[in-house]
Amino acid sequence: MATLPLRNPLATVALTRSQFKSRWEYPVVSSAAFPDLNEQEFTFSAPVGSYRVWVRDFVASMNTLPAWVRPTISAFVGIQNLSENWDSYGGKPIDRDLIKQSLYTLGLIMQADSPAPAVVPLGDGGIQIEWHRKLQDLEIVFPADDAPQFYYRNRSTATVDEGSVYDTEKLIRLLTDLA
Amino acid sequence: MCKPAHSDDPTITNEERLFHRVHLTQLVPDDDTGFARVSSGAFRHKELSINIESVLQSEGKTASACLKGNPANKLVSITAGAARQYHQTVCRDPDPLNDNLSHGLVCGSKNSSRVHEGLRDAADWVIPAQAPPYTDILAEKRALGME
Numbered sequence: 001m002a003t004l005p006l007r008n009p010l011a012t013v014a015l016t017r018s019q020f021k022s023r024w025e026y027p028v029v030s031s032a033a034f035p036d037l038n039e040q041e042f043t044f045s046a047p048v049g050s051y052r053v054w055v056r057d058f059v060a061s062m063n064t065l066p067a068w069v070r071p072t073i074s075a076f077v078g079i080q081n082l083s084e085n086w087d088s089y090g091g092k093p094i095d096r097d098l099i100k101q102s103l104y105t106l107g108l109i110m111q112a113d114s115p116a117p118a119v120v121p122l123g124d125g126g127i128q129i130e131w132h133r134k135l136q137d138l139e140i141v142f143p144a145d146d147a148p149q150f151y152y153r154n155r156s157t158a159t160v161d162e163g164s165v166y167d168t169e170k171l172i173r174l175l176t177d178l179a
Numbered sequence: 180m181c182k183p184a185h186s187d188d189p190t191i192t193n194e195e196r197l198f199h200r201v202h203l204t205q206l207v208p209d210d211d212t213g214f215a216r217v218s219s220g221a222f223r224h225k226e227l228s229i230n231i232e233s234v235l236q237s238e239g240k241t242a243s244a245c246l247k248g249n250p251a252n253k254l255v256s257i258t259a260g261a262a263r264q265y266h267q268t269v270c271r272d273p274d275p276l277n278d279n280l281s282h283g284l285v286c287g288s289k290n291s292s293r294v295h296e297g298l299r300d301a302a303d304w305v306i307p308a309q310a311p312p313y314t315d316i317l318a319e320k321r322a323l324g325m326e
Contacts, residue, residue, distance in 0.1 A: 078326035079204055087202040088249045089228045118207035120220040128220040133210035139219065143290075151292040162292055 068116035072106065075119035082121055092125035098142045102127050105140065105148070109171040113179050131178050138174055140165055150174075185226075185286050187268035193260025197229035197269065197285065198245045198305060200252040203320050208313035215313045217255055222298040227285040231271065232256070234281035242305050251323055254306040257285075261301035265294045 079094050086093070106117070106129065117129040117140075124144040131138045135155040142148045148165035152174050163170065205221040208214075230245045245254055259269045267287040273280045289295045304310055320326040 074326055078320065078324075082204070087205070088200055088252060089224065091202075115210065118218070120207060120218040121202075121204050122220050123224050128218060130207060130218060130220075131210070132207065132216060135211060141220075143223075146290065149292075151296065153296070160292075 066110070066112040066114065068110060068114050071116040072119065075117075076103065079119060079121040079127070086121070087123055089123060091121070091123040092144070094121050094127060095125045095144055098125070098127050098144070101148065102129055102140070102142050105165055105168075105171075108168050109175055111172070111175065111179065114175050115178060131175075133178055136174075136178055138171075138178060140171070185268065185270045185272065185284055187263070188270045191231065191259045191269050191271070191283070193258060193263065195259040195269075196232040196256040196305075197259055197262065197283065198232060198235075198242055198254055198256050199227065199229050199302070200245060200249055201255055203251050203253070203316060203323065204325055206253065206313075206316045208317075209310075212310075213312055213314070214310040215316045216310060217299055217302055219292075219295045219299040221255075222295045222302070223289045225286065225288060227267075227289070228272075229257075229269075229283050229285055230279070230281040231283045232281075234271075234273075234283075238280060240281070246306060251319075251325075253304070253311075255302040256305050257298055257301045257303075262298065264301075265297045267294070267298075 076099055080096070080099060082091070082094055084093060085091060102119075115131060115133060117131050120128040120130060122128055122141075122143065126141065126143040128139055128141045130140070137151075137153045137155065139151045140148065141151070142165075150163060150165050150167075150171060152161040153159070161170075161174075165171070199221070201217050201221045205218045206215040207218050209216045232242070235242070235244060242254055242256075246252055262269050262285045265287075267285045267289075270284050270286065272282050272284045274282045285298075287294075289298070317326065
């Protein structure tokens with residue numbers, strides 16, 4: 001069963017291939033409770049606990065998850081099924097391992113009040129997640145063939161920073177400024 | 180990297196507009212303005228496909244021809260000079276089999292944030308002529324099942 005590391009005690013999420021619906025539960029329930037559903041699972045873990053994320057045809061109401069989770073997962077669902085040549089320039093399907101990596105990273109750095117990122121597919125099958133607000137730009141890139149990096153720019157002060165995505169403390173700090 | 184045959188073509192002037200399609204999924208919201216902006220992720224390909232405006236015009240075509248058959252795309256442009264400013268080469272790469280004689284390439288590594296961010300900043304909207312409200316883009320994405 002897939003799990004998502006959220007910094008706050010949260011939930012499971014259910015996605016569909018053709019339409020996004022979500023079900024948020026805490027504590028986590030077993031997928032065996034939904035044997036008739038076609039599920040696609042992702043696995044994540046976090047020091048603060050284990051949470052589950054799976055894709056399936058299911059509809060339920062949303063309770064107390066942070067506002068960023070639903071649109072973010074929805075955006076991931078939107079890009080995960082892009083087919084070969086999706087961008088008309090030979091774009092490759094998105095690498096499922098990079099979806100895991102980027103969700104894992106989000107789980108580590110997002111706060112309950114963090115704004116939802118935009119989730120952008122890259123032509124090489126990679127992923128870029130980004131925020132543009134408060135005259136600041138933050139982009140976290142998961143390329144298909146290179147180490148993940150972040151890029152930050154404050155347009156009002158012309159401050160620029162970049163580095164490894166594994167510098168989660170810095171990313172948390174930058175995201176706090178964006179919230 | 181570009182092949183030797185794809186070295187910089189000096190007959191493409193710095194003022195030349197180079198059109199590039201941007202898929203809806205590579206348009207993101209600017210939360211300060213509410214308008215869509217192009218993600219720098221649209222400018223990372225080592226061999227970035229473009230259409231050269233003057234060749235299009237010589238064929239009697241307009242920019243909209245670049246979007247033919249690509250309904251999930253918008254169109255932006257950079258100038259050849261802007262591409263060269265970021266150490267890219269600009270060359271012709273006509274594709275007569277696909278009736279795409281104006282096709283060209285902007286070649287070079289775009290891994291550096293300076294390059295892909297610079298290209299993104301240099302891009303101008305062509306179709307639509309101005310940045311659309313992001314809500315419009317989101318509606319299009321949803322209509323096409325992208326989000």
